[in-house]
Amino acid sequence: MSRPSGEHARPLNRRTLLATGVGAAAALGAGTGSAATWHTGTRDRGNPFTLGVASGDPTPDGFVLWTRLAHDPLAEDGRGAMPDRVIDVEWQVAEDERFRRVVRSGTTPAHPEGAHSVHVETAGLKPGREYYYRFRVGRHTTETARTRTAPDPGTLHSPLTLCTASCAAWEHGFFTAYRRLAEEEPDLVLHLGDYVYELGHLQYPVLSGIARPVAGGQARTLAEYRQRYAQYRTDPDLQLAHRTAPWVVIWDDHELDNNWAGDDPELPQPDFGARRAASFRAYYENMPLRSSSRPRGGDMRLYRRIRWGGLANFHMLDTRQYRDDQTCGGLVGPCGLEDDPDRSITGREQEEWLLNNLRASTARWDFLGQQVMFTHHDTLGGPLTMTSMDTWDGYTASRRRITEGWISAGVRNPVVLTGDIHEHYAAELKTDYSDPDSPPVGTELVTTSVTSGGDADPDEFTGDPDNPHIRFHSGMRGYLRTRVEAERVTADFRVLPYVSRAGAPVSTKASLTIEDGVPGFRGTDG
Template sequence: MSLSRRTILLSGAALGAAGAVTGLPVAAGAAAAHRPLAYPFTLGVASGDPDHDGFVLWTRLAPQPLAEDGLGGMPDREVPVHWELAADERFRHVVRRGVAVARTRSAHSVHVELAGLLPGREYFYRFRAERHVSPTGRTRTAPAPWTMPAALAMGFASCSQYEHGYFTAYRRLAETEPELILHLGDYQYEYAPDTYNVPAGNPRDHEGPETRTLANYRQRHAQYKTDADLQAAHAVAPWAVVFDDHEVENNWADEVPEAPDPEFPARRAAAFQAYYENMPLRRTSIPRGIDMQLYRRVRWGRLATFHMLDTRQYRDDQACGDGYKDCAAASDPARSITGAEQEAWLLDGFRRSDAQWDILGQQVFFAQRDNNSGPLTVTSMDSWDGYVASRDRITRGWLAAGVRNPVVLTGDVHAHWASDLKLDYADPTSRTVGTELVCSSITSTGDGADSASGSHPWFAFNPHLRFQNNLRGYVRTTITPGQLTADFDVLPYVSRPGAPAYTRASFVIEDRVPGLHQTADNPIPSAVRSAAPSADPGQQTVQQETVRP
C-alpha cells in the first residue's frame, strides 16, 4: 500500500524509530567500536532559511532528551551523521548525500547547509546515526530571483508556552502543507515549573529550573522539541525563525535584563548558543559570545522579500519602567528598537527591493495601540509604541523607497489582531500606508475566549485596528502578485489535545492598495464552543505578555 505524503510526514517519528527506511549506508563496524546508541532522533528534523539554490537541514541527537546536563544522554564523542536529500519522498531519486559530525560542544546538533540545488523545487531529507534512521522531512528551495511565482502559501506563528496547553495548532498548521513557515518569537519559555500559570491551571509542566545556564536552555529546547505536533510542523516545510524575549528571559533589552542581574551576559550567551543549536539556521548565525547575527532576508523570487528583524538584541531599554504608560520618552528620536545598523540595513533593503511584497517578519506590535479612552495616549513600552521615532523612520523609509506593498507580521501579544498602518495615528483620516497582521499564540495564556468581530473596547479609540480575537492559533497567508490573503485560524481550546482548527476571519490586501478588506467572519460553531473547556473570565482580558503575571 502506498503511503501518502501526509502520512509519511506526520507519522515520521514512528517510521524512524522502527528503522523503516533502509536506503542510507551503514558503516561497517560503526557500532562495534562504541556502545551502540539508543534511538537518537527524539527531537525530529527541520529545515530552514531557504534560498533559490539551497537551505539548511537540521537534527540533534538526544536519546534521553530531558537529561539535566542538557546533552540528551549522548556519549562524549563525535558521531557521524549521514544525510540524504531526494527529489521524491521514497528516496528513489537521491540528489545529494553526505556525512556531518555531531559533537558534544554543540550538543550533538547537526546543521547541513546546502547550495547548488535547483530553484523552486520540493525535496525530501533524512538522517542516519549508526543503525537509526530519522523521520523524513519535506523542504523546498525558493524560486529563482528573477522569476515571479504564481503563489506562495506561507504560515506564521509565535508564543508556544509548554505549560499553557498542547501544541495542536502546530499540527493543524502542518496539515495545511504550507511552503514556508515563519516563527516570530517565544518558541520556548524560560520559567520554572508553576511560575507562569494560566487561570485554569497547567495541563503539563516544564522540566528543570528557570533557564539560566547552557545546560538549562539545552534541556528546555529539547523538552519542547519532543512534542510530536511541533515536530510535524518542522518536518512539513522550511522555517525562518527569529527570537523574541522568552528565548532568553522576559522583556530583556540588549544587555539590560528584566531585573538587575550581574550574570545576565553569561545567561544571554548561553541562550543564544542553545537557540542556534536547536534551530535550522545558517552558519552566519553562529553566536559569538553575547552577539548573534539574526536579522536577514529570505527572498521568494520577485514575489516577496521577507525582512526578518531582531527587535531585542539592539534595542534601547524600555522607557518609563516598561508596561503600559503615557510616556514622553517613548518619542525620543534617539531611541531605537532595531539599533542604527539594522535600521540602515532595512532601509537599504527597501531601496533595493524589486519585490511585489516587502514583508517584515518581527516580534512586537507595530501599529499604535492606545488602551486609554481619554486624552492620554497609554501604550505598551515593550512594543514599537515605546520607540515611536524608530517606527516613524521605518515607515517613512518604505514610503520614500516606493515599496510597492509593505506588510508587517507580528507575534508576542497572544491574540490575533489586524490593523491598517498610518503615518499619523492621531488623525484617523490620514492615509493608510501599510498593513499589520498579528498572529495569536500557539498556547500562551491558555484556552482564551472567542469574541464577536469588532467588539474589543480599544477599537473605539484606535479606528485603524480592524480585527481581534483571543483564541489560540496561527495565520495562513496566500501571496500572489495581485493580492495577499490572510486567514486567521483558531482552536477552541488547547487545555487538552486534538482540537479542530477554524478560520475565524479572512482579510485581503490588494496590490498597491495598503490596508485590509475583510472577506469572511466565521464564528466558532456553537457545538464546538459548548464542547470546549470553560474559559476563565480573566483570560478574556489577557492581551499582552510583557508583564509577568
C-alpha cells in the same frame, strides 16, 4: 475493524507520510553506504533522534538541514545522555519520498561541545522544488521530512502558502496548533519568537490551568536552556510541523528573559551577560540556522533577508538584541521619552540595513517579520491613552523612520508580520495615528499564540473606537495562514477552541485581503 478493500495498495499521500514517518525504516536499504560510528563495543545506545529534524532559511539552490542527537532529552546536564565524543551523522536529500532519486548526501560531525547538533547547508539544488530529507546514525534513521527551495529570483506567479506562529508556552497547553499548521502543507513557516519559555514550573500561571509540567526551574545556564529546548522538541506536533516545511525563525524575549532589551534584563540580576551568551548558544544549537548566525559570545546576527523569487522578500528583524532599554519604567506610557529620536528598537546598523534593502527591493511584497506590535495601540480607552513601552509605541522615532523609509523607497506592498501579544490583530499602518482619516501606508498582521495564555473565549470583534485603524482582533489561540499571490495577499486567522487538552479542531475566525498596490484591507468575514 476491517480494512477497506484495496486500502493496502493505495499509495501514501504526503500528509500520511509526514504524519507517520512511514518509509524511513523501510528505505534503509537505500542508504548512503557504511553505517556511521555509533556503537560502544557491540551495544547499541538506542535511538538518538528523539528531538526530530528541521529545515530552514531556503534559497533558490538549497536550505539548512538540522537535527540534534539526544538519548535522554531531559538529562539535567543538557547533553541528552550523549557520549563525550564526536558522532558522524549521515544525511540525504532526495526528489521523492522513497529516496529512489537521491540528489545530495554526505556525512557531518556532531560535536559534544555543540550539544551534538548538526547544521547542514545544502547547495546546487533546483529552484522552486520540493525535496525530502533524512538523517542516519548507525541503524537509526529519522522519519522522512519535506522541505523546498525558494523559487528562482525571476519567478513571480508561483503562489506561496505561508504560516506564521509564535508564543508556545509548554505549561499553558498542547501544541495542537502546530499539527493543524502542518496539515495546511505550507510552503514556508515563519516563527516570530517565544519558541520556548525560560520560566520554570508554575512560574507562569494561567487561568485554564497547567496542561503539562515543564522540566526544572527558570533556565539560566547553558545546560538548563538546552534541556528546555529538548523538552519542547520532544513534542510530536511540533516535530511534525518541522518535518512539513522549511522554517524561518527569529527570537523574541522568552528565549532568554522576559522583556530583555539589549544588555538590560527585565530585573537586575548578576552575570546577565553570561546568561545571554548561554541562551544565544542554545538557540543556535536548536534551530535550522546558517553558520552566519552562529553566536560569538553574547552577540548573534539573526536579522537577515529571505527572498522568495520575485514575489516576496522577508526582512527578518531582531527587536531585542540592539534596542535601547524600555522607557517609562518599562511598562506603559506615554511619558514623553518614547519620542526621543536617539532611541531605537532595532539599533542603527540594523535600521540602515533594513532601509537599504527596502530601497533596493524589486519584490511584489515586502514582509517585515518581527516580534512586537508595530502599529499604535491604545489599550486604555476613553480620553486618556495607555501604550506598551515594550512595543514600537515605546520607540516612535524608530517606527516613523522605517515607515517613512518604505514610503520614500516606493515599496510596493509593505506588510509587517508580528507575534508576541498572544492575540490575532490586523491593522492598517499610518504616518499619523492621531488622524483617523489619514490614509493607510501599509498593513500589519499579528499572529496569536500557539498556547500562551491558555484557553480563550470565542470572542467577537465589534470595532475599537480608540484604535480605528485596527480592523480585526481575537484573543483565541492559533496561527496565521497567508496566501501570497502576485495580485493579492489573503490572511486567514486560524483559531482553536481550546489548548488545555490535545486534539482541538481548527477554524478560520476571519479572512482579510490586501490587494496589490492598495494599502489597507479589503473585506472582513468570519
